Amino acid sequence: SNTQATVSSTEQLLANTNYIVSPSGANANLILTLPSTASTGDSIRIVDVGGNISYNCQLIIRATGSQSIQGDSTGSNFGMSSGTYTSGGELIINTPNCAFGLIYVGTTDAAGNSIPSASRGWKLMEI
Numbered sequence: 537s538n539t540q541a542t543v544s545s546t547e548q549l550l551a552n553t554n555y556i557v558s559p560s561g562a563n564a565n566l567i568l569t570l571p572s573t574a575s576t577g578d579s580i581r582i583v584d585v586g587g588n589i590s591y592n593c594q595l596i597i598r599a600t601g602s603q604s605i606q607g608d609s610t611g612s613n614f615g616m617s618s619g620t621y622t623s624g625g626e627l628i629i630n631t632p633n634c635a636f637g638l639i640y641v642g643t644t645d646a647a648g649n650s651i652p653s654a655s656r657g658w659k660l661m662e663i
Contacts, residue, residue, distance in 0.1 A: 551578035551640070557595065558586030565594045565614075570624075570658055572600040576642035576651070579661065583635040591630050597638070599624030604657030605638070625657065637662040 548569045549555065559566035570580065582595070589595055596614060599605050605625035612626060629636075639661040644650055 549580055551575075551580065554581045555583070557582060557584050558588070559584070559593050559595060560586055560588040562592050565596055567596045567598060570597065570599045570603065570605075570638070570640075572603075574640035574642065574658075576640060576645055578640045579637055581635070581637040581662075584629075584633055587632045589630055589632045589634065595629040595634070597627040597629070599626070599658055606660060607654070607657065609657070627658075627660075634663075636660060 549571060551571045551574050555568070557566060557568075568582070571578070582597070584595065597605065598611065599609070601624055602609050603624045605627045608625045610626070611624055614626070614628060627638075637660070638658045640658055641651055641656050643656065
């Protein structure tokens with residue numbers, strides 16, 4: 537079952553949850569971290585209701601560990617005041633009023649068949 541949550545500050549996301557976000561302000565990036573323990577088929581949906589996302593107010597979605605997003609597991613320090621984020625993939629959104637969903641592809645499918653490592657990670661499933 538899906539639950540809903542409103543997010544206004546940096547947060548660790550939970551699988552199978554719909555998130556309503558509203559980042560605002562210049563250089564006020566909202567950084568959301570995907571769950572570190574997801575299973576194949578787990579999903580997350582995010583909806584921007586504020587309309588303030590732009591080139592200087594971005595939504596940053598980060599994977600943990602060596603998880604990838606859209607096949608890439610390279611992180612950066614974008615949106616951080618200090619330090620370097622090097623763990624997992626990253627999705628940076630700068631489109632206002634966006635709504636999208638991510639689905640996790642893990643090590644096995646529902647029938648127990650192995651999923652190739654190159655196919656694993658978080659994938660956009662709807663935009």
